[in-house]
Amino acid sequence: xxxxxxxxLPTVPILVPLLAAVALLPGPPPxxxxxxxxxxxxxxxxxxxxxxxxxxxxxxLPVQAGGWAAPFxxxxxxxxxxxxxxxxxxxxxxxxxxxxxAAGREDRYVAAGWLFLLAGxxxxxxxxxxxxxxxxxxxxxxASYFLLTHGTTRARAREAxxxxxxxxxxxxxxxxxxxxxxxxxxxLNMAQLAERVPQAAPGPVRAAATMLLLAFGTKAxxxxxxxxxxxxxxxxxxxxxxxxxxxxxxxxxxSLFRVFTIVFRSDGPDPLLLWSAAGTMLLGVLGALAQDDxxxxxxxxxxxxxxxxLMGLALASQLGVTGGIFYILHHIVVKVGLLLxxxxxxxxxxxxxxxxxxxLARTNGALxxxxxxxxxxxxxxxxFSGFWAKLLxxxxxxxxxxxxxVAVSVVVSVLTLMSMMKIYGxxxxxxxxPRRAPARLVLPAxxxxxxxxxxxxxxxxLHDLSAxxxxxxxxxxxxxxTVLRR
Amino acid sequence: MAAAVALLVGVLFxTGLYLLLGRSLLRQIIGLALLSHxxxxxxxxxxxxxxxxxxxxxxxxxxxxxxPQALILTAIVIAFGVTAFLLALGYRMHLFGEADDDEx
Numbered sequence: 001x002x003x004x005x006x007x008x009l010p011t012v013p014i015l016v017p018l019l020a021a022v023a024l025l026p027g028p029p030p031x032x033x034x035x036x037x038x039x040x041x042x043x044x045x046x047x048x049x050x051x052x053x054x055x056x057x058x059x060x061l062p063v064q065a066g067g068w069a070a071p072f073x074x075x076x077x078x079x080x081x082x083x084x085x086x087x088x089x090x091x092x093x094x095x096x097x098x099x100x101x102a103a104g105r106e107d108r109y110v111a112a113g114w115l116f117l118l119a120g121x122x123x124x125x126x127x128x129x130x131x132x133x134x135x136x137x138x139x140x141x142x143a144s145y146f147l148l149t150h151g152t153t154r155a156r157a158r159e160a161x162x163x164x165x166x167x168x169x170x171x172x173x174x175x176x177x178x179x180x181x182x183x184x185x186x187x188l189n190m191a192q193l194a195e196r197v198p199q200a201a202p203g204p205v206r207a208a209a210t211m212l213l214l215a216f217g218t219k220a221x222x223x224x225x226x227x228x229x230x231x232x233x234x235x236x237x238x239x240x241x242x243x244x245x246x247x248x249x250x251x252x253x254x255s256l257f258r259v260f261t262i263v264f265r266s267d268g269p270d271p272l273l274l275w276s277a278a279g280t281m282l283l284g285v286l287g288a289l290a291q292d293d294x295x296x297x298x299x300x301x302x303x304x305x306x307x308x309x310l311m312g313l314a315l316a317s318q319l320g321v322t323g324g325i326f327y328i329l330h331h332i333v334v335k336v337g338l339l340l341x342x343x344x345x346x347x348x349x350x351x352x353x354x355x356x357x358x359x360l361a362r363t364n365g366a367l368x369x370x371x372x373x374x375x376x377x378x379x380x381x382x383x384f385s386g387f388w389a390k391l392l393x394x395x396x397x398x399x400x401x402x403x404x405x406v407a408v409s410v411v412v413s414v415l416t417l418m419s420m421m422k423i424y425g426x427x428x429x430x431x432x433x434p435r436r437a438p439a440r441l442v443l444p445a446x447x448x449x450x451x452x453x454x455x456x457x458x459x460x461x462l463h464d465l466s467a468x469x470x471x472x473x474x475x476x477x478x479x480x481x482t483v484l485r486r
Numbered sequence: 487m488a489a490a491v492a493l494l495v496g497v498l499f500x501t502g503l504y505l506l507l508g509r510s511l512l513r514q515i516i517g518l519a520l521l522s523h524x525x526x527x528x529x530x531x532x533x534x535x536x537x538x539x540x541x542x543x544x545x546x547x548x549x550x551x552x553x554p555q556a557l558i559l560t561a562i563v564i565a566f567g568v569t570a571f572l573l574a575l576g577y578r579m580h581l582f583g584e585a586d587d588d589e590x
């Protein structure tokens with residue numbers, strides 16, 4: 001790949017969906033509209049694959065927008081972690097869009113909102129600057145507000161209002177933290193922050209760290225800031241919910257991983273994050289057990305699973321962060337698969353309530369198989385990807401001498417399996433011959449089920465990529481020197 | 487001066503939070519707008535309040551840091567967009583007959 005092409009590569013996942021979204025705004029007729037949105041998403045996915053290939057060796061690709069050198073210009077940085085996240089966001093956007101098209105829920109507004117959302121998400125992954133992260137968040141959130149309230153009803157509007165309000169509040173905390181960090185260090189470039197924060201006055205830095213934890217924690221839905229999520233994710237149609245459930249909270253988790261390793265370094269396991277991880281896991285899964293609607297059960301599981309990712313971060317070791325990154329990638333694939341199965345059930349049966357569903361396995365064998373694969377992977381049963389993700393985290397927990405969090409994570413795995421079996425028993429077993437879901441609704445989820453099986457069988461590939469990504473976080477020397485051109 | 491501005495931030499934040507905790511939608515929206523104003527004033531404070539306008543002249547200076555003003559400008563635009571969205575959503579809820587929780 002030529003040097004100039006390589007230098008422009010990190011801008012592709014932001015610019016292409018953004019331009020495609022703008023092209024969709026005037027509302028072209030259906031055929032070109034679908035072509036533009038699919039091409040936009042596929043190009044983003046291809047750029048993600050290219051970025052992963054380029055960064056797999058540990059290379060860091062910075063882009064100085066407008067030619068202004070860091071730390072003065074707007075810096076985009078594609079390291080291994082950002083590349084992996086861009087790749088997975090492209091995959092989720094493609095699969096979710098295919099489902100939305102198959103369900104006949106795509107219109108000019110959804111198509112444009114979809115691409116704006118993808119642009120915002122990838123921008124958040126690729127930015128190397130704290131204020132740009134804030135702007136990326138707002139681009140992403142604005143698109144999500146729009147997708148959430150599109151075609152709104154009375155009850156949905158009420159839930160959506162709460163979602164907008166809580167996110168706006170979190171963004172305000174984010175801005176407060178940005179101001180505090182700028183006054184304490186005189187920079188917002190993450191690489192330069194990494195150098196200056198250890199020397200800065202501890203008071204403002206600690207306050208800024210707390211506020212960033214509040215802001216990212218709210219978006220990532222960690223304990224005790226998760227209360228908004230099950231309400232908001234019950235609103236949109238299946239494909240949109242899958243995109244939200246897969247990517248939006250993970251942008252929050254990604255920001256936690258980025259900022260609480262590179263900028264605020266910790267020497268050992270962080271007790272506050274460990275407690276929060278344990279609470280997130282436990283309350284999420286207990287909430288799921290109390291629900292009897294597929295979508296709501298899966299929404300509570302998003303919370304519970306975020307706890308595992310947080311556990312990896314809280315352990316703050318190379319192995320822990322590796323496990324956390326592996327878990328994020330595995331979780332997005334599996335959770336989107338499950339949400340799409342839930343969406344296919346809702347679209348074909350008209351409801352997702354377990355007491356009104358029965359006997360789906362009889363008429364929808366493929367759907368049942370896809371659900372089972374994703375559910376077992378989510379619970380951490382070998383040979384699927386979830387097993388390796390949990391194995392890494394448990395090993396990291398034992399090496400860091402934290403048996404408490406390991407015990408919680410194992411118990412929560414069992415409870416996860418229990419509530420997955422509740423869905424399986426309620427919806428797929430039993431008498432009755434419900435309508436058959438068309439193959440085009442099952443196919444997107446089946447694609448993701450294949451990915452989790454493949455990752456499970458070839459776990460080393462993803463493990464090595466996660467380890468490279470974790471290396472840039474736990475020992476950010478290459479990251480800092482490459483961005484600041486030393 | 488900085489202390490007075492800091493106090494202003496506190497007042498804005500407290501007022502915003504108080505309004506946000508009310509039951510009326512319009513009050514909540516105004517509350518959220520006040521909270522983002524508070525954040526903007528903090529950004530203004532972050533570079534200090536001293537210095538001359540940053541237009542470089544021979545023998546001039548020391549200049550104030552222009553960056554926070556650029557940040558604030560961006561933040562204002564974003565807060566404006568979100569507030570407009572919230573007002574539109576609130577109006578929709580008003581049409582649904584559920585804008586105000588006061589009477590229930």
